[in-house]
Amino acid sequence: MENRITENGLEYILMGDYYIPNISLPVENRPVGKYGRLHREYLKEHNPILYDDLILSGQLWTYLADLNEQAQNRLELIIEQLKASEGVTEDLKAADQMAWVGAMNIIRNRAEEIVLRELIYV
Numbered sequence: 001m002e003n004r005i006t007e008n009g010l011e012y013i014l015m016g017d018y019y020i021p022n023i024s025l026p027v028e029n030r031p032v033g034k035y036g037r038l039h040r041e042y043l044k045e046h047n048p049i050l051y052d053d054l055i056l057s058g059q060l061w062t063y064l065a066d067l068n069e070q071a072q073n074r075l076e077l078i079i080e081q082l083k084a085s086e087g088v089t090e091d092l093k094a095a096d097q098m099a100w101v102g103a104m105n106i107i108r109n110r111a112e113e114i115v116l117r118e119l120i121y122v
Contacts, residue, residue: 010023
């Protein structure tokens with residue numbers, strides 16, 4: 001018997017007396033991150049059909065890594081826009097550090113809420 005055969009576009013490997021499909025998931029080196037993990041949990045609870053489809057097609061980790069990158073980029077963009085609109089500058093940081101930290105915390109929390117509503121919990 002041959003060790004490997006190809007049939008219907010799939011490669012099979014001989015293991016003992018049986019041929020087993022040689023299936024592997026695509027390699028994803030990017031991190032899933034915080035937003036990817038949050039979205040994965042959301043999909044499990046609220047959209048299990050899409051979640052199962054992504055798992056079975058082997059695209060879940062790529063999908064989550066892409067979403068995490070999009071969320072990070074969107075978060076940075078929103079923070080910069082809010083800083084500009086509210087006048088939070090390096091001058092404020094030099095003059096009153098505690099006021100700057102407070103303003104940045106508020107801006108970051110607002111930006112994160114926007115990202116969560118726009119990208120993660122949809």
